[in-house]
Amino acid sequence: MEEVRVLIVGAGPSGLATSAYLNHLSIPNIVLEKEDCYASLWKKRAYDRLCLHLAKDFCSLPLMSHSSSTPTFMSRATFLKYLDEYVTKFNIRPRYCRNVERAWLEDEEEDGEKKWRVEARNIETGEMEAYKAEFLVVASGENSVGYVPEVTGLDTFEGEIVHSSNYKSGRGFEGKDVLVVGCGNSGMEIALDLSNYGAQPSIVIRNPLHVLKREMVYVGMLLMKYLPVSVVDAILVGLAKLKFGDMSAYGICRPKLGPMQLKFATGKTPVIDVGTISKIQDGQIKVVPQISNIDGETIEFENGVRRKFDAIVFATGYKSSANNWLKDYELVLNEKGMPRSGIPKHWKGKKNVYCVGLSRQGLAGVSFDAKAVAQDISNNISNKFK
Ligand SMILES: Cc1cc2nc3c(=O)[nH]c(=O)nc-3n(C[C@H](O)[C@H](O)[C@H](O)COP(=O)(O)OP(=O)(O)OC[C@H]3O[C@@H](n4cnc5c(N)ncnc54)[C@H](O)[C@@H]3O)c2cc1C
């Protein structure tokens, strides 16, 4: 059994940022990561052509901004280089290949204080390791496991089925009819990538969505410092109408709530167009309604149309998996493994458990949470000695 002040589960940007801030405050902490590297989502589970959609001002972790020579919109490789420098600068040493399988609040200690017990499987040795901590930080990610919806007849589908987290590029899909299910940022960019590689993609769009350009979002983020969000949204929708026009003929309608208000209220990110819309408008990418059922290689849609496909890419989003290992999850999370409390106090649970990076606000949200959590832990420790 190893004792530590703070135990952090996950070495993605959230775990790294929390550890960095705790190190800065000289608070001992251990980071446990199930993969053999940090930022595994960015290194192993993202498609090749991924670039950050937000400007660098909104993509830094606490205590270290991007250098002035970094371009406004970074590639994944540049972001990973930043993380390399971050880990070195703050001397963060995650323990890799440690899959946290169980964490719970231990019964009363002799001094009357409960502590967190954490059990992690060392994937290399197969042994279970035990830890005891005063504070527990959930940093296992809101994009932890790929979500695939239930579809009637999916088990009969004869072609390839892949979730967006396992999609790298359109190589191998040349000349194929591919159905992309889901029109978030992953689905829209994967449809474009497939088309660029010579596949014939179709994309399922079942609900209204906002489409913006990354420059519009950048301007919107800056304007939000000075203007109410409803005004910023009106400007963004105006710009989007100028740029893309009315897209209802292609099955794309705008939601009633503006893009920024929707993001804050529900976490639903506007689609940041990287070239998909013009391919939809010129027919290289087809929009289709929701699937009603699958029978062998034939997929039937809710408008009654039936078509054959060679492959399906599910870009249907992700789920948090924290509830699988965090037994006392209700102290901080709901049944879906997401924060119980709304923004801005979502990061603080009861009994010294916290969460970082589960507010669906991207890297800016990660940074906010990590700082808040580390400072709260620091206050908690110093109050004890008052
Ligand atoms: C394709 C894609 C692109 C994105 N692009 C952007 C972007 O450009 N800008 C932006 O702001 N946001 C983006 N996001 C959102 C992204 O989730 C966050 O930016 C960021 O990665 C969140 O960091 P995190 O540390 O909270 O989660 P993650 O990066 O998911 O890291 C969590 C870590 O915890 C580990 N872990 C999970 N369970 C356990 C366990 N039981 N035991 C031990 N370790 C565990 C995982 O292996 C993982 O390494 C993107 C998301 C996706 C899916």
Ligand SMILES: NC(=O)C1=CN([C@@H]2O[C@H](COP(=O)(O)OP(=O)(O)OC[C@H]3O[C@@H](n4cnc5c(N)ncnc54)[C@H](OP(=O)(O)O)[C@@H]3O)[C@@H](O)[C@H]2O)C=CC1
């Ligand atoms: N470069 C970047 O910065 C990128 C950032 N990201 C971010 O990563 C996060 C995850 O994105 P993403 O992977 O796109 O996931 P999202 O959760 O954002 O999108 C999931 C999509 O799947 C659709 N969907 C879900 N269930 C079904 C179903 N049963 N049938 C049909 N459609 C369905 C949703 O539609 P509906 O709205 O109708 O539910 C939605 O369009 C987001 O925050 C995103 O912005 C992702 C890629 C690139």
Ligand SMILES: O=C(O)C(=O)Cc1c[nH]c2ccccc12
């Ligand atoms: O890329 C994402 O999914 C993000 O969550 C980043 C993000 C945070 N706030 C936003 C507002 C508009 C567009 C993207 C984001």
